Amino acid sequence: MLCMERIRRFLQTNSVQMAAYRYIERYPSCHELLHLQAGKLNSVVFPLKELENYLNPNVDKTTFHIFDPSFDDIKRAEELFKPSSKHEIDFFTSAVRMDHAPLLSQPEVCFIGRSNVGKSSLIKALFSMVPDIGVRVSKTPGHTKKINFFKVGKSFTLVDMPGYGYRAPKDFVEMVEAYLETRENLRKTFLLLDGAVGVQKADMIAVEMCEEFGIPYTFVVTKIDRVQKGELLKQLLQIQKFVKKKTQGCFPQLFLVSSLHFSGIHLLRCFIAHVTGNLYLLNTAIKQQESQE
Numbered sequence: 001m002l003c004m005e006r007i008r009r010f011l012q013t014n015s016v017q018m019a020a021y022r023y024i025e026r027y028p029s030c031h032e033l034l035h036l037q038a039g040k041l042n043s044v045v046f047p048l049k050e051l052e053n054y055l056n057p058n059v060d061k062t063t064f065h066i067f068d069p070s071f072d073d074i075k076r077a078e079e080l081f082k083p084s085s086k087h088e089i090d091f092f093t094s095a096v097r098m099d100h101a102p103l104l105s106q107p108e109v110c111f112i113g114r115s116n117v118g119k120s121s122l123i124k125a126l127f128s129m130v131p132d133i134g135v136r137v138s139k140t141p142g143h144t145k146k147i148n149f150f151k152v153g154k155s156f157t158l159v160d161m162p163g164y165g166y167r168a169p170k171d172f173v174e175m176v177e178a179y180l181e182t183r184e185n186l187r188k189t190f191l192l193l194d195g196a197v198g199v200q201k202a203d204m205i206a207v208e209m210c211e212e213f214g215i216p217y218t219f220v221v222t223k224i225d226r227v228q229k230g231e232l233l234k235q236l237l238q239i240q241k242f243v244k245k246k247t248q249g250c251f252p253q254l255f256l257v258s259s260l261h262f263s264g265i266h267l268l269r270c271f272i273a274h275v276t277g278n279l280y281l282l283n284t285a286i287k288q289q290e291s292q293e
């Protein structure tokens, strides 16, 4: 348990490829356990790969690995999320209306979803190498009331949104709709779904906005640490079916994350680096589907 906790901390603070080696250097007594953890490390980085072992071989898995970077690509993407004197990562500003939103030319990605689905926690996990960044999370739904902008050097901006559904700010639709419709440098909208419940009625507001405005979006399945594998797989297949049958602009691959256990965070960082034009993938190709976006 102690070793797992150490690995988790390492994964939060170190690039993924080095994490295992540094771990061995610092905790040689845990060698054996780490051997066991080689697979574990893989499942932390690619949570979907571990899960698909439990699937019936007849299930179509073609959309599972459209974005399938190598460890090298993932490691290079990590550099973008590490602050330095030349690459400051910090909260920039917040806005309650679009005319308050900053005019930024760098590419942007935003995170939307029901209140309490884990948007702010995910952003905090993505920025785990920036300990004082000040992303606020709460057990109480409806915590984030404004559109919060975080600058990642000159590379891109990451935007945390208020949630919709229970205890949403009353001007949510005006605020978020205007943002999604007019933000010219918005490269990707991440729409978060709770792994325990999948697509809910309230999510249709966000899906319809993305479809209507023709903006590229991707589902991120959150809190996967809280759901049993069988149940999670059931939800994933349902979400996939939804994507295939009911959406046009949604990226077909689902991204799974646990902000608590840090699963899927490195892969998502790499995807963000890629979609914002900051990472050219060396060792892999994004398959055809993405070009349909």
Ligand SMILES: Nc1nc2c(ncn2[C@@H]2O[C@H](COP(=O)(O)OP(=O)(O)OP(=O)(O)O)[C@@H](O)[C@H]2O)c(=O)[nH]1
Binding pocket: 113, 114, 115, 116, 117, 118, 119, 120, 121, 122, 136, 137, 138, 139, 140, 141, 142, 143, 144, 145, 161, 162, 163, 164, 222, 223, 224, 225, 226, 257, 258, 259, 260, 261
């Ligand atoms: N177990 C577990 N809990 C999580 C995870 N992500 C978030 N949570 C918890 O879910 C609750 C809500 O998290 P937030 O990140 O504040 O959710 P939000 O979507 O930003 O919520 P609003 O700002 O209210 O819209 C908090 O109690 C978090 O600790 C996760 O991956 N695993």
Ligand SMILES: [Mg+2]
Binding pocket: 119, 120, 121, 136, 137, 143, 144, 161, 162, 163
């Ligand atoms: Mg929040």
